[in-house]
Amino acid sequence: MKRDSEQTKARILQCAIKLFAEKGFDGARVDELAGLAGVNKALIYYYFKSKEEILETIFDCFIKEANGILMEMASTGVSFDSKEMGLYMKQYSKYLLENSDILKIMMIESIKGKTKVPPVFKLIDISSPEGTDEEQIIIEMQKRGFNLETNRNQRLIIEFFTGIIPEICFSIFRKQWCNHFKVSNADCVTMFKKAIDMTHKEHYKNK
Amino acid sequence: MKRDSEQTKARILQCAIKLFAEKGFDGARVDELAGLAGVNKALIYYYFKSKEEILETIFDCFIKEANGILMEMASTGVSFDSKEMGLYMKQYSKYLLENSDILKIMMIESIKGKTKVPPVFKLIDISSPEGTDEEQIIIEMQKRGFNLETNRNQRLIIEFFTGIIPEICFSIFRKQWCNHFKVSNADCVTMFKKAIDMTHKEHYKNK
Amino acid sequence: MKRDSEQTKARILQCAIKLFAEKGFDGARVDELAGLAGVNKALIYYYFKSKEEILETIFDCFIKEANGILMEMASTGVSFDSKEMGLYMKQYSKYLLENSDILKIMMIESIKGKTKVPPVFKLIDISSPEGTDEEQIIIEMQKRGFNLETNRNQRLIIEFFTGIIPEICFSIFRKQWCNHFKVSNADCVTMFKKAIDMTHKEHYKNK
Amino acid sequence: MKRDSEQTKARILQCAIKLFAEKGFDGARVDELAGLAGVNKALIYYYFKSKEEILETIFDCFIKEANGILMEMASTGVSFDSKEMGLYMKQYSKYLLENSDILKIMMIESIKGKTKVPPVFKLIDISSPEGTDEEQIIIEMQKRGFNLETNRNQRLIIEFFTGIIPEICFSIFRKQWCNHFKVSNADCVTMFKKAIDMTHKEHYKNK
DNA sequence: CATGAATGAGTCTTCATTCAT
């Protein structure tokens, strides 16, 4: 019972992610979601108060999960050049790539700007929570080989607009890019990694 | 007559841009657009066949205009370090910044992926049309000081995901960023420029 | 001036007949009529007070014309078997066949029954106006060889439902019948005449 | 559950028949239909995909039903003069008379000619399906006393334009005829039957 | 848990008609 119930709710959520990503939250219809999930429309309202709540649930789960990964990354004392660091980076990139649908939804809703804080901003808030002892982190990171900007605002802008945003947008547009430019998925990913290495990651070493 | 008519149509388009940017195309209501533009709802359908056509018109005009700016930039024989080049770059950045609303709409519709080619892709297609004599351009650009990637696919990915996309997203999120991180608009713009200089633009000199 | 004006009005009417016949009065759009007639929509309202008035004009003209033909027929003292009578009958049939579009409109509007008197009823009212000296006519006709029913109501029903209605409906459906049953137009007309001869016209001789 | 649902759908259909007959399909409003049927407008779209589909459903049901009656009639080996045959004929006439609303709709839509085959044509297609062994039927009918035309096309035209069409149109115009000519319904029906007997039915005996 | 039926409030679009020139 509980098993089935959980599964049904999860299935609804999974289908909602797919659907919202494809049509946008506004463009998606509860009817269609019911069809996709193979459940009665009314059942959706048994699990969720409203269409809106489905969206919120999706965001909350994702932010929490992404949070976990970043936290783990941040708390590990591995150096920039170390294999472990590379592993974490890879893992995070992979995580974003795997959740392209949620990122699509998040991006769209962020752009519309209905919420006080755009959901995507939360991805950087996590990696650099305001409460933290800034200087400490910077010194720590520099020890690991990162040449971090000391000005927090400047640092955030660099991280977000030339690091996270390209990563998100690549995740979002990868498929369409491959189709349009006739590139294989593997090549596309390799080339994007190189692009990030040549631009964003390079700047850590600059100066 | 013609005067008034043109103006009315333009007003509808301007309001549509504003509205679509705020609510997304799907979230926007024709009723509201009519109210915003101060015209009768039916008049909108006198000028445009459908809500969809308004969107297409917006995109077409923008792509055409952006095209013009880039064409001019490409056809001028100025060197990378020259003031003229800097001026053009600035102009294009400014252009994107000024059209943040259109970029919002474009980005959302691109993410949803209804069209074969995501509208945003057209911004890079223009700057590097497939028909062009690739080698010629690269040599030309290298003369001007640009260290362009010779592999076209790699070059496009770099240009798009670490150049255009950050520019677009900055345009889109600037206001929200300023609000959220309590930065002045001027500072924000300055910092973003520095961020781009340190990452994307730097790579032209790399190697 | 007057020339052009008259012509324009006539063209509008002709196109209206075509359009109303094809789509029905309710299904026809003034916009489309304007396009068909090659005039500005507003001009239609210069000539006619409303869409409704166009319909009325069409009906009035037709009734008046049909009236004329029937009057002439009735007032001529030719016998049933005479060539002249056959000529008139033919002429009337031809007239109906040529005005199939108007008959379509008339039939549709008659069926809907908005007006007190269905327009098609007027076609029989004419041929047998109530004010006339019934007996006189019957005697007259019998002299000419027609075996007319003496009961007016019975006579009207016979005339209308087995004479005029088949004639009208043949005019209306002729083309579609030819298409559907793969018959040539000429054959179809010949067969219909025979059908009428064998049924309706035959009854005049009965008894 | 099923009970109510079926009833509701049936009620919508019944009201649609009434409404379409009165105003024509194009002139009828879904809003009004909802009001008439005492249901929410959206419920109509729960049962039917579109206004159009309501019409199709009405036609399909009627054709199927009429089909049934005619099939039964055709398959019974009763002679033309027998009481049974008269009973069947009466039954069919009664059936048409009872469904004057559907016939009105059918006639209007047939006249407009949107569909490849005018719905009314289907009433004759049934009574004389092309695939059947023509000669056999004719011989069979002749045995029963019917003097059927051997030329199929001629026969169809006689049946349709002097048999079915008068029957349909009488059904359609009966009420209006009674009102206009101040005849009682009973008298009107009697007179029409006599009219058909004197014209269409008489021809079976001719020759 | 699950569902078929029902609904109020839209949502895009259309239409006959009018106005100003």
Add this chain to the structure above:
DNA sequence: GATGAATGAAGACTCATTCAT
């Protein structure tokens, strides 16, 4: 006479949500 622009009032159809079972 003629026209492009404008409009109020619907029109078909949709959607998130709820109810009864």
